[in-house]
Amino acid sequence: MTDIILEIKKLVSECWTNIFAEVCNAVVYIDHCAIECLHWHTAGKGYLALKDAGAVAVYEFGMYHFRYAEVKNTKKAVIISTSGDPAFYQRTIKMILAKNMFQNCIVYCSVPCSTINNMEILPVEEKLDYIKLKKDIKVWMTSGNLSQEPAVNIVYVPIFIALLNKNLFVTPPFGDLMPPLDINISKDTLVKLNLLAYSFYNLFDSIGVKLDIYSIGKLSDLLAENLENYTSSVNHRNHLSETPEIGVSLILIDRTLDLCTPTSNNTESFLAKILRTFPHLPHHDNDVAVNISPVFGTVTEILESCETPGCLASIADTMMDLLISQKEKKLLSTVNQFLNDMTLIKDSPKLRTPTRISGHSLEKVLNKIQSMNSIDSTIADMEKLQCILAIIKASTSQKADQIELLTSLEKLALQNLSVSRESSSILVQLSNIIRTRVHRGLDIENLLALLVYVYALAGTQIRFSTQQERRLEESIAVAIFEDLETLKKNSLTNTKSAYQRNLLLLGTDDVAAQEASCKIAARILDTLRLIAEQRLTLQDYRFCMLTSSSQEVTRHISILEQITKDIFCVNISRELRDLHKKSSSFISAGFNLILRGKTKRHPRDNSFILIYIVGGITAEEAKIIQEVISANNNEKLPRITLAGSRLLKPLDIVDKIFFS
Structure with a gap:
């Protein structure tokens, strides 16, 4: 049986091999997301791999880099980029070429040319056009008074995957994707979602995969719809030609449906x-x-x-x-x-x-x-x-003691919610802890992560009293102002978190800072209430608290664990109601319409299952997948792989949800 992860690994390797073949005697410019993909492909030796392939020099580059040194003894440039913004290429490449006399320029781009991009929300000038970019590059190169016609080539290369091990991968170019908590989806997010859909389409088409697409969550539904738009025609073509295909069930999940897991202090992994x-x-x-x-x-x-x-x-x-x-x-x-x-x-x-x-x-x-x-x-x-x-x-590490304390607070919150329910006093306890955080060796950022955990866990199942929430809001506002005062005294610290950078924007006037602190605290409470409502529309996966029996304590159970157990439990024949199924082809869609849904495919009907979490994955979820694989060592059951935008820890969620 074909191993899709092995096939993906081969495809990734082929991409980099082709690039390495062109870097000899060239200066290489590579962006951060491409560097991260190369980093995992070369086991941490990305720079050495490029130098061993003959690169004269290697430079990182980005939208806000303004210093590009002149490189002597080479007439060739290789540019590796994952950006889809035409303005980025216009500004950055133009600046690089202005300082060098290159005769040959190759641009490897992970964004397809606009001529094959079916995204309609962008005007033409905001789409990346290879033909126009190639002409522009030639103009920039000839402005340096070259003695001969420059050679310019732009090559699409699907750089977007970093394989962490044989059952786990992330997609660095989409590391900042996070489903919104409300119904508003920004244009930038829609553009990235479409690019991710095309990247997946190209990947699976290249290795001969026939997809069954399932989704849960509004952003995942959109991603599934975009992917289906790309795959439907090719699946139809392959069906008619009866080409052998690998069956893969792709399950897309919104991270915001389960923010308990990424903000948990669970370190079993x-x-x-x-x-x-x-x-x-x-x-x-x-x-x-x-x-x-x-x-x-x-x-x-x-x-x-x-x-x-x-x-x-x-x-x-x-x-x-x-x-x-x-x-x-x-x-x-x-x-x-x-x-x-x-x-x-x-x-x-x-x-x-x-x-x-x-x-x-x-x-x-x-x-x-x-x-x-x-x-x-x-x-x-x-x-x-x-x-x-x-x-x-x-x-x-000294952080181990802090993690242990946060873990005990997390367990306290879980048991309090499971026993007290509507009469829970956990917010009162957390308000007191926020006010005494300095003496306990805790900081507000980790306590905000704990609050996200509590609200995500409670969901709409448990309602907190207005009085408790008001007291919590006051405690957060006081803590923010106190942190600002502390930060002013230590303003020379080089490394600052997203929270601290936001605090510095409040200014130095105490009255204005206090008012701003209250507004931030109010916004945090509004965000927490939105977090609690994320699973409101779900039928089977609305709750993340599990009590196996009256003798056992309640535990947190992730949505991923619930879904994988339902998929692999062959004794459960019920429909997975929260997983929205996209038809894999026009023909199958027609049959489903005729049969009125009487015959429905199940994710385990395929040989492989790939679960991709839009917004990121955690070490705990990777552990869950490993345990599922170990427990279901049966050739008749599908192989499962986990993927996501990035690897997450609790403070990543705090930064993205509250301070991005």
Whole structure:
């Protein structure tokens, strides 16, 4: 049976191979989303891969970059972009060419030419036209008084996927997509949605896939409709030619239907703790920067050559699987075994396993090993060591205590809601915690994530009293003003969150700042109420609280878990009422109309299921999919893959929902 993930991997590899073939003796300009896709394709060695292919120099570029240095000793430029904005190309490429005397320019673009784009909401001047762009580039190049006619080529290349492991991928160019909480969908979102639909269409058409499209949520419904517009004609053509196809059920889900899961402090998947502990790699949404200097001891010259941080992309699929599936205790035992294996290879005495394995005990062992090792052996073990460092640092980080406290507050909220229901006092408790947050070592951003969790969990099932909400709003307003006062005293801090950047816009006048703080708090409460209403129209997946029996405590259950269990439970024959099915072809649509819905396909009727969450996925959801795969190791059941706009942690939701 054809493996669609293997086919996708081959297609991605083919795209980059074609690009590598053209970068020899050229200067490469590549945007951030393309860099992130390349980063995962090359296991964290994107820059080296381009240099090894012969690139003279490699530069990142973006809409707001204004400095492009002149590059000598080359007459060729290769530009790799995922932007669909014609103004971006007009400004950026023109600026690059103005500083160089290139005779050859190749633009690799992941946005199709407007001539094959069926998006009608944009005027012609806002669509990317390859023919016009090619003419413009030639004009810009000849303005530099070239002695010969310049060679210009623009190539469509579907760069939009970053494979994290064999069952998980993200789409960096669409990392900022998030379904709106109200009915208003911006033009920019509609344009990106159409581009994502075309990207999926092109991907599945290239590998010979016949799609059954299901969706849940208003933005996912639109994405499914756009995708169906692209696929219907090709499915009809393939049906007539009787070309063998791979059957795939594509299930599209709005992230905003379940904001409990991405704002939960659940770290049963250790990957969640790593994502919360380390900063992102610059301009990356899905990988972290791990400081690897500790493994080199005090050798200054080596430290200087290892300023580039370690990352998760460099680890093998099996290690990523462990980070996703294993809890902390078991993972620390695995790391201990890794360290033992490393000493055995180096003919060192076997390490004594400590009575209690912890991050701190493993840190001591690692330091001991590194003090005995040569630099060569350390570099040889670099990939494994940076993974070990990530695990140790995440388990010993000061943030671990904060996560533990937030987890206990989350459990308190869950049990309070499940027992007290309408009479719940959880908002009163959270109001008090917000006012005393500094003494508890908490910040307002993490507490806002907790509030999103509470409102998303309560849904329309539980209503909070006006008095409790008013008190909560007052507490948030006071906290915002206090945070602004603190920020003024520490304004020299370079790294600022989206929340802090918004605070700085309030100005320095105290009276005006207090009024603005109250308005922000009121807006936050309005947003929380909208969050609670997101599942109002659902029939089967309206609730995210589960009590198995009277003896068991209530637990949070994600929509993804509910859907996957319903799909794989072969004993359940009921219709999945919340999944809206798009007809896979004109012919099947006609038959469905004739049969009046008597014969309906089920997602598990195909060999593969791909679930894509518009707005992003979490480590916990990746763990759920791994568990489903393990529990349903049956050749008759379909293989399932999870994908999403990006990898999420709680503060990503706070930034996007409240401060973007």
